[in-house]
Amino acid sequence: MISAEWSRLHTLALDPTCPRNRPMESEHLITFGTFAALTWSFGATLALCRIDVRRPLRPLLYAAASWAAVCGMLWLDSCVSLGRNSSVYVFQMLTGADLPHLAAAALGFCVGFGPAIWPWHRDWNQANGGMVAKLRFLILLLVHAACFVLLGVITLQEQIKPYLVDRGLRSIITSPGGTEHELGFDLEVYYECTDHPLRIAVGPDGNVYATALRGAALQRGVVVRIAPDPETGTLTETQVARNLNRPFGIAFHDGDLYVSRSGQHSRANHGTLVETNTGAVTLLRDLDGDGIMDYYHDVLSDLPGAQGPDPLHQNNGITFGADGSLYVTVGSHGDRIPAVGPYDGTIIRSRPDGSQTTVFARGFRNPFSVAIGPNGELFCTDNDASDRRNGDELNHVLEGEHYGFPYADGRAEHPSGAVPPLFTVKDGTLQGIAFATSSQLPDDCRNCLYVVNYPNGEIYRIRLTAENGSYRAESSLFARVPQALDIAVDANGTFYISCFESKKIYRLTFRG
Template sequence: MTHRPPTPQFHGLRTGTAGLLLAAFAAAASAQLPPGDGPVQVRAGVVEPTPVPFNDRLLNQLRVPAGFSISVFAKDLKNVRWLAVAPNGDVYASRREQGDVLLLRDTNGDGQADEQKVVLQNAKYAHGLALRDGKLYLVTDKKLLVADVQPDGTLSPAKTLLDDLPDAGQHPNRTLAFGPDGWLYVSVGSTCNNCREPNPESATLLRMRPDGSAREVYASGLRNTIGFGWHPASGQLYGFDHGSDYQGDDEPPEELNAIHANKHYGWPFCWGERKVTTTQFNEPPHTTKADFCPTTEAPVLHYTAHAAPLGLVFYTGEQFPREFRGDAFVAFRGSWNRSQPSGYSVVRVRFDASGKPQATEDFATGWLMQQLPPGLNAPGAAPAPAEQAKARRPAQFGRLAGLAQARDGSLLLAEDQNGVIYRIRYSGR
């Protein structure tokens, strides 16, 4: 949901200026439908909360559970997206628009980065990061790169392991992680909102050896599972998938899936509890949606539609209370196509003792505001009436992205609109 898809034909669209612009593209988009498909009536909203520049006063807007605190680890980082923490506590952060990787270091232990340097450059669409055996792995839209971590935290010149990942299209933000089996897993999002992909590696989770060899499709039908990881007790792989756009305010939900080898998770033909999708595309190969959907994997939990899950991390530290160990934290980037905005928060997913997910609950909120607080204006100059109209709209100062557990067990959260990395810790007070 980071990059907007082509817009289908709408009826009953509830929008402001953005909605009028979207409607203007509707006819062109419907003209590009595959043979046999036609326009579908959908009620959807387009409400983009007004972006607000970050300042330290806005920390007072944020809410975390009793005993926790949230502070700024680093700021003014521009388009900071994904995080990886080295055993010595060094923090690596990718910046997609800058095409580089930063090294951030807290040398005096005060909870704020006081050293910052670029350690990798010229990597267009730099995104997913993983550390393993003294090496940093980086995935871009098309490439898998690896570099040795030097004793001072800098990197050797990066080596290209792969340069032929599927075309990115709508979802260029690849992520990667090492599984308990020692293999490297790479998430590849769909090229579109809803379509039959010509490349069988699109909308999948790939698996390969650390050198990029023996590449295979591990699971398919995953529209855009940016955040994924393995439960520390059960070893089960879980991932949060983005539901498609333009099917309404509340459909389809975002899905937490238990991901298994050689399974299909429904997209683009079905969603949720194996419900058939009725938007624009043809039937599955050699069958129908009605027959195919019952054979797909249903999610284990749902979350509010269009909230846009990104970073996911299982908590294994000791800085938080013991009850948090084995639970997952998920960063929701926030909606742009829902009448009542969703997301803009960090959510805790509770797991039981056997490692099965039970429920979700808010953990860190406040980036989304019902309207601009007094004295805060949106970026750029505009006539007074326009500013007054913006002040009556929802506002936000954080599009959340990557999550990582710091060496001390606190939680790091990247936000790429204002370039802030937050730190959440437990003080017990």
């Protein structure tokens, strides 16, 4: 996970789980604002029924201001939702009845209630006056403030929790026994980006590279390099590639940069809309040595990309094996239907030039990240269906195996022949993944997978023990970083964590 427009669109682009697992975003703000404006305008309009014809201007202006607030909310929601009606939208959200939305509605009512009853309360005080009126006003004020605080905490619970736990940007390391203690790590804001960082990688030059989204609909992708200025040493951001739509994967191999990207396009053919394959993995090179990529070539193309009925999934994370093999995650385009194309819900493997492309494994819903782990074996995260909430997965990916989707996902019982996940979480969305091997890390942090749970900012340390041809996963909470999305680690054991909403990249370093 947030301006309202990019908050809504990044939610679509990243496809997190259902709204009850997300922090306060544009949906909660629209619910809150609409109820506040409607409550205020209702009270102000009723006040017109008892207007004093000798002094009509004040109540008329008061009512006009409340109507303007309602119109403002309608206009704001039309900007956010490209024309969707605010009242219809709020009704749809409340039918879901998740606690933060109900609390946001009640909070809006609480805020709007004050100005709504103010004309009545003022007239009552003028008519009655005295200590009783003042005491009545004080009690009403205290009750109103208590409701405001309580409902605000409920609405913002997921938003403020990472900051409370983070304790002033210091990482919280939790042992398997559950006691909190610091293991000598320092957490700091490494860089505040111009655009919203999505995926990150450490380049062969030791600098951090990030794909980012920009533009009105956050569809135009760029790649930026964050490196110290040669003269001042201050970190600077350089755009090294652009016009890469939805760049959901980044990796380096033999000094070359590769980006997994996608689009969405359909053609009309005699009354039928036909989805077009828009997915690609693009090789980028800097031929003239100026630090800017000037050579683009699709080593893989004709991947499904973003298509219906669920156009939020596409080709995502990429990585390279020790033998140079390129692995690409490809999402499914339906939620309860078999694959309709050869690459739906798969991880594919090819040579770096795109030759010898084969399906390595099947049965994924929306595999987001992929990494090489112990013994050169492959691991990936996979997002579950939002309404089923069986849990997002961490999978040990073996060649030729099937991982259950669409027949099962997460904690659900997998059919015979399908490989169950190593690790699942029910709340949140497992996204970025990295494998740390640096000898500069402490023993209990070395040779572990690190998996990001978005949007609550939890980063899990996964220790793997070989067992029956696969692994047994032992998870512990390693750190919390506000709204963490992706993670990368360099040869020295320094972690870099991208946070989409805040446009920040954090650095987590072991002091030794």
